[in-house]
Amino acid sequence: MDDKFAFILPVMQVAFGVAAVLAGRWRVSSAGWWAGGFLASASGFAMPAIAFLVPLAGRAVLASGVFAVAFFCFGQALGEHFGLRRKHVWLRAGIALAATLISALGVAIDSLRLHLAASDVGCALLLLVPLLAAHGRTRRSGDRALVAISWVVVADCTARAVCVRWLASGGIASFPTSTYAFAYQVSGSLLGVAFAMAALASVMISVLMRYRDWAICDPLTGLLNRRGFDEALAGRGAHEKAHATAIACDIDHFKAVNDQFGHHRGDEVIATLAAAIDSHLPARAFAARFGGEEFVIYLPQGALDLAGAGIASAGAQLAEAVRRDFAQRMQRLLGRDHPVTASFGISAVAAGEASLEPALRRADQALYQAKSAGRNCCVVKSALAASGAMADAAAPTRAATLPA
Structure with missing residues (x-):
């Protein structure tokens, strides 16, 4: 040696x-x-x-x-x-x-x-x-x-x-x-x-x-931020993106939450919604916090195993599950005397659309219409529907389909 x-x-x-x-x-x-x-x-x-x-x-x-x-x-x-x-x-x-x-x-x-x-x-x-x-x-x-x-x-x-x-x-x-x-x-x-x-x-x-x-990534929620959302979306194939759904959501009366309970508790509420979203995301779906209390979910076709359901219907069912889950979590966090809810807008990519952007814009419009309908509900907006009255828009616990 x-x-x-x-x-x-x-x-x-x-x-x-x-x-x-x-x-x-x-x-x-x-x-x-x-x-x-x-x-x-x-x-x-x-x-x-x-x-x-x-x-x-x-x-x-x-x-x-x-x-x-x-x-x-x-x-x-x-x-x-x-x-x-x-x-x-x-x-x-x-x-x-x-x-x-x-x-x-x-x-x-x-x-x-x-x-x-x-x-x-x-x-x-x-x-x-x-x-x-x-x-x-x-x-x-x-x-x-x-x-x-x-x-x-x-x-x-x-x-x-x-x-x-x-x-x-x-x-x-x-x-x-x-x-x-x-x-x-x-x-x-x-x-x-x-x-x-x-x-x-x-x-x-x-x-x-x-x-x-x-x-x-967003440091508060652990979900993607806007840049992360764009990067994740860029990594998906054109065929998948052509058969996907965009879901937009935000917390109802969030300013009142901050005013009544303080910004620290407001951050907990935002993190709670993120946790509810994350717990319901199927494989290949992802979510991002776009800013403040606003979130966006990307749902590819087939991510939810719903026999006979279209991609928009699958998106509505996912949104409804998150909406209910979030409301229950908030009852545990703040009590029944201080209900906090969220509203959702859903839209699928239409035939001939080259990107998710049009669906995102429609989902955002549907979100505002959900707010106008009384909040705490889910609204689906189709690119091909004619103008008309919204079915069940006032029902705060059911998904509703909104014509364009």
Whole structure:
């Protein structure tokens, strides 16, 4: 084992740990765990540096402990990155403790193979558990690269544990001159760099995605803003947009809510309507807060499984479900003595229309007509209907169809 070469590993790990600490300034939850993992790993690789302070057996036990801590941190970082956070934390903590104790037993009985195999199996399991839990959550290329290199690290640890019989023999004192030590240096150098680069790339992607979310999402409600709505709409195909419905809605007498309860409570009311909308959105539909208490919903054809219902009818049923849900939520928030409701306008894209804009304008017109009809109702406006009276417009709890 080349001691001069060996010191490259802890230096690299410290550098990656510091980089992760700096990345943590952007409030990426996984950055701290990556930093802890790399710094713990660096201390494990740096054990030869304290030979004059700690005997070989003590360094072996310390190394197995800090590597268990490092891989626990790596597993936690993976969990944070994929939104798993507290999942299997106690299981992994138990694996880390068991691996350390069994590895220490190997030192106590002077069995190098038991010491190394226990540490390698523990490290493999500490990464394997979050990797299995994160299955199906990799949506970006950076995520897939991180998962791929993590699987390679698991395979490397497993291979060393399986082959330790041929790579190491004798007692703990024979480790520095063993074939295992050389293989560990080589794989640690190559995979350590690749793993660290993938981890830091995942952190930076999270930072970029956070800034992107700030640019296209409304901070109060978590829904899209106008820019985000336009971007999401631009990503849909022409055929889908030609068979879609636009729904416009806003909160009735919202100024009175602010005047009576204050702007803080007004923000809660806006967030409550957003939550009601979001809870009823089917797949491929999306919603945006256009400003103030005004919201717009995009509903593609077929998003709601309503046999025999046209897309406008499906939009009316979605709007009615949101209207009822919002009214119930507001009763729980403010009580029955202070009812707060919302009005909705619905219009489908007509044949020959090249964009959603005409439907949005009609939905906005239908919304104003819902307000005129007494509020707390849903109005559908067709591009082809003739002028005439509105059916059931005054009924505040039913969807009504309004001719153009």
